Amino acid sequence: xxxxxxxxxxxxxxxxxxxxxxxxxxxxxxxxxxxxxxxxxxxxxxxxxxxxxxxxxxxxxxxxxxxxxxxxxxxxxxxxxxxxxxxxxxxxxxxxx
Amino acid sequence: xxxxxxxxxxxxxxxxxxxxxxxxxxxxxxxxxxxxxxxxxxxxxxxxxxxxxxxxxxxxxxxxxxxxxxxxxxxxxxxxxxxxxxxxxxxxxxxxxxxxxxxxxxxxxxxxxxxxxxxxxxxxxxxxxxxxxxxxxxxxxxxxxxxxxxxxxxxxxxxxxxxxxxxxxxxxxxxxxxxxxxxxxxxxxxxxxxxxxxxxxxxxxxxxxxxxxxxxxxxxxxxxxxxxxxxxxxxxxxxxxxxxxxxxxxxxxxxxxxxxxxxxxxxxxxxxxxxxxxxxxxxxxxxxxxxxxxxxxxxxxxxxxxxxxxxxxxxxxxxxxxxxxxxxxxxxxxxxxxxxxxxxxxxxxxxxxxxxxxxxxxxxxxxxxxxxxxxxxxxxxxxxxxxxxxxxxxxxxxxxxxxxxxxxxxxxxxxxxxxxxxxxxxxxxxxx
Numbered sequence: 236x237x238x239x240x241x242x243x244x245x246x247x248x249x250x251x252x253x254x255x256x257x258x259x260x261x262x263x264x265x266x267x268x269x270x271x272x273x274x275x276x277x278x279x280x281x282x283x284x285x286x287x288x289x290x291x292x293x294x295x296x297x298x299x300x301x302x303x304x305x306x307x308x309x310x311x312x313x314x315x316x317x318x319x320x321x322x323x324x325x326x327x328x329x330x331x332x
Numbered sequence: 333x334x335x336x337x338x339x340x341x342x343x344x345x346x347x348x349x350x351x352x353x354x355x356x357x358x359x360x361x362x363x364x365x366x367x368x369x370x371x372x373x374x375x376x377x378x379x380x381x382x383x384x385x386x387x388x389x390x391x392x393x394x395x396x397x398x399x400x401x402x403x404x405x406x407x408x409x410x411x412x413x414x415x416x417x418x419x420x421x422x423x424x425x426x427x428x429x430x431x432x433x434x435x436x437x438x439x440x441x442x443x444x445x446x447x448x449x450x451x452x453x454x455x456x457x458x459x460x461x462x463x464x465x466x467x468x469x470x471x472x473x474x475x476x477x478x479x480x481x482x483x484x485x486x487x488x489x490x491x492x493x494x495x496x497x498x499x500x501x502x503x504x505x506x507x508x509x510x511x512x513x514x515x516x517x518x519x520x521x522x523x524x525x526x527x528x529x530x531x532x533x534x535x536x537x538x539x540x541x542x543x544x545x546x547x548x549x550x551x552x553x554x555x556x557x558x559x560x561x562x563x564x565x566x567x568x569x570x571x572x573x574x575x576x577x578x579x580x581x582x583x584x585x586x587x588x589x590x591x592x593x594x595x596x597x598x599x600x601x602x603x604x605x606x607x608x609x610x611x612x613x614x615x616x617x618x619x620x621x622x623x624x625x626x627x628x629x630x631x632x633x634x635x636x637x638x639x640x641x642x643x644x645x646x647x648x649x650x651x652x653x654x655x656x657x658x659x660x661x662x663x664x665x666x667x668x669x670x671x672x673x674x675x676x677x678x679x680x681x682x683x684x685x686x687x688x689x690x691x692x693x694x695x696x697x698x699x700x701x702x703x704x705x706x707x708x709x710x711x712x713x714x715x716x717x718x719x720x721x722x723x724x725x726x727x728x729x730x731x732x733x734x735x736x737x738x739x740x741x742x743x744x745x746x747x748x749x750x751x752x753x754x755x756x757x758x759x760x761x762x763x764x
Contacts, residue, residue, distance in 0.1 A: 242700070243699040244699040265740070292486070292493070292530070292531055293531065293532045294490070294493055294494040294534070314736065315532040327469075329473040329476045330473055330476070330483045330527055330528055330531075330561070331483075331527075331528045331597075331696055331730040332696070332733055
């Protein structure tokens with residue numbers, strides 16, 4: 236992890252150097268052990284970011300993973316932005332998050 | 333930071349010299365250095381460095397005023413501690429005025445002579461904005477609002493999809509006639525949202541829609557302009573703040589609605605209700621109220637029925653600075669929460685003397701000052717812990733986000749809810 240750089244909020248400075256191992260490390264810092272469901276969420280976010288350059292709506296995450304909103308908030312207690320997007324290696328979204 | 337150019341400096345000084353009224357001079361020259369503000373400030377309390385004392389923040393701007401706007405300061409600046417606007421000064425201003433103030437205004441209430449310190453900090457931010465020195469992260473949020481119409485850059489199709497999803501959830505619970513009407517005209521209410529609701533936390537939209545359903549309200553949300561936030565209040569660029577405010581103003585006119593109802597957002601309520609008519613230099617043709625006041629009207633007039641026994645857990649209230657200390661809703665918030673819960677406990681201190689969540693003034697957007705934001709938030713975390721509450725209610729999505737982070741970092745183990753959510757939990761729907 237020594238070579239990884241984060242912004243003040245703990246979001247990866249360079250999203251391109253993200254790997255699954257990096258995700259595991261970030262998740263661990265939040266007290267999260269990555270399960271299949273965690274990976275499903277992270278992969279949707281990651282793919283959306285690669286395709287569109289931003290974080291997906293939580294609606295998209297639910298649709299594509301088949302998970303309920305409640306599940307997402309339980310999997311990532313800090314929510315889709317500070318929780319899931321950070322694990323997925325995205326830059327911090329703008330706005331009140 | 334790159335070296336300041338003469339052009340940049342001139343722009344900031346011009347602002348200092350352009351005075352539409354005497355407020356700036358009065359407040360810049362009134363500080364008697366009593367130091368009472370120090371212990372009122374979360375930054376100073378948490379970090380005990382002199383640069384965090386509110387009077388020191390005022391002094392930065394005041395020393396520039398003396399240097400450029402008084403005779404002694406121009407001729408013999410050393411006699412009156414007048415300072416040059418140079419690179420060093422600009423860096424100190426960025427660090428103190430953007431990076432170490434939530435503009436919560438608690439120091440203003442504690443000031444022995446009532447200096448409007450938050451106003452001076454905002455003026456300093458205006459000088460920095462004139463020099464193009466707004467922190468990038470904060471400016472990015474303003475830019476997103478200016479270029480896309482909402483501060484998270486949500487596309488309209490995505491927004492509509494999420495609203496329809498919440499409408500389906502609502503209909504599952506309340507029946508087919510429960511709706512979230514989009515882009516309708518001639519309604520009593522144009523309702524607004526914080527973009528983080530549709531983007532990441534849409535349950536609060538379903539909650540307010542359920543309340544509107546119970547109240548049989550005539551309402552709509554505009555897909556073109558629904559954003560209640562205005563980060564132009566924080567970046568010091570009043571022109572941009574005015575552009576964002578004007579869009580929402582115009583949308584009420586275009587949709588021919590009678591009232592603008594501000595979703596649960598502290599700074600957005602302040603920006604749209606108190607500041608916007610000043611940005612635009614015009615009185616508004618329609619009434620502007622907050623969602624909390626509207627909900628209270630329903631409760632007072634019996635338009636909705638609430639059974640507070642449905643909320644049994646111990647609840648405390650976090651007062652958003654821009655709604656209470658700077659917004660006048662002290663008793664309104666308490667009326668709403670106490671109407672909806674069985675067990676309520678106040679924080680100490682609360683109300684006009686409440687501590688900020690730590691994420692106000694644009695801090696939540698500025699990653700570079702994250703460490704400070706979490707550090708000052710410990711004061712709020714301790715306040716919450718001491719109440720023993722299981723639920724913290726706050727009518728501001730910015731506060732919700734900061735409190736959620738504090739909840740995790742400081743292991744508070746509480747739930748954070750908006751007022752619409754706690755009221756919706758206690759709502760009794762008429763069985764027909």
